[in-house]
Amino acid sequence: MIKRIYKNLFSEKLRVKIRIYFNILISPFYSGQQFYCNCCQKSFRKFLPKGNIERENAQCPYCGSLERTRVLTLYLRNETGIFTMKRPKILHVAPEYSLFRILKKLDAEYVDGDIDPAYARNVVDITDIHFPDNYFDLIICSHVLGHVPDEAKAVKELCRVLSPGGEAIIMSVLDLDSSVTLEDSKIVSPEDRLARYGEFDLCRLHGMDFQDRLEAGGFNVKTIDYRTHFTAAENAQFRLGDGKRELIFSCRK
Numbered sequence: 001m002i003k004r005i006y007k008n009l010f011s012e013k014l015r016v017k018i019r020i021y022f023n024i025l026i027s028p029f030y031s032g033q034q035f036y037c038n039c040c041q042k043s044f045r046k047f048l049p050k051g052n053i054e055r056e057n058a059q060c061p062y063c064g065s066l067e068r069t070r071v072l073t074l075y076l077r078n079e080t081g082i083f084t085m086k087r088p089k090i091l092h093v094a095p096e097y098s099l100f101r102i103l104k105k106l107d108a109e110y111v112d113g114d115i116d117p118a119y120a121r122n123v124v125d126i127t128d129i130h131f132p133d134n135y136f137d138l139i140i141c142s143h144v145l146g147h148v149p150d151e152a153k154a155v156k157e158l159c160r161v162l163s164p165g166g167e168a169i170i171m172s173v174l175d176l177d178s179s180v181t182l183e184d185s186k187i188v189s190p191e192d193r194l195a196r197y198g199e200f201d202l203c204r205l206h207g208m209d210f211q212d213r214l215e216a217g218g219f220n221v222k223t224i225d226y227r228t229h230f231t232a233a234e235n236a237q238f239r240l241g242d243g244k245r246e247l248i249f250s251c252r253k
């Protein structure tokens, strides 16, 4: 009941802000040395659990980064030129706060966008992106496509707005043991989606054909397990995940 009252009192946009400030407030209780978040550059004795099927020590108590965000941030810092590029144009779809707070400080044309205005400063529908062809130098679209009903259209749109020479970094939750994507139009209820796809709001569970699905939209794709660039000790300290959510699909055209 308290949850319902809270939901009625505050808009989703406000609740997102409250969550962020609440996390910042409680994070000192987690301070320690065992885990390190490379997004906010703080150390903790533990991370928070996360997921519909809970993962231990997954989320940074301060900035909210997840395993995949930490891998993505390492990749962006080490392998892309966006931190030194002169005013890059960046599209960040469904922006994770932990990465948003880093990218918004760049001298860049930074467009953070979501179909729901509660979650970003710009409304962006990735099946109909309101930008010209070849516009963005960098696109970040992490853990979005599994939620989009018309995925093929979204991939084509992402490819359309990417500049030649630019890079789209696309990530998704994957079934590493399946060669094909599991997608069944009869799986619609949140309970069934959770049971079959592992998350209550996914439209599909990508298999190892995810690269093919991106290439079908016009991209040239390189699949990168960036966790392998770090030692086992670093993987454990940074909590870089098990690979199901952290593979990077580096897409160019």
Ligand SMILES: [Zn+2]
Pocket: 037, 038, 039, 040, 041, 042, 060, 061, 062, 063, 064, 065, 098
């Ligand atoms: Zn953090």
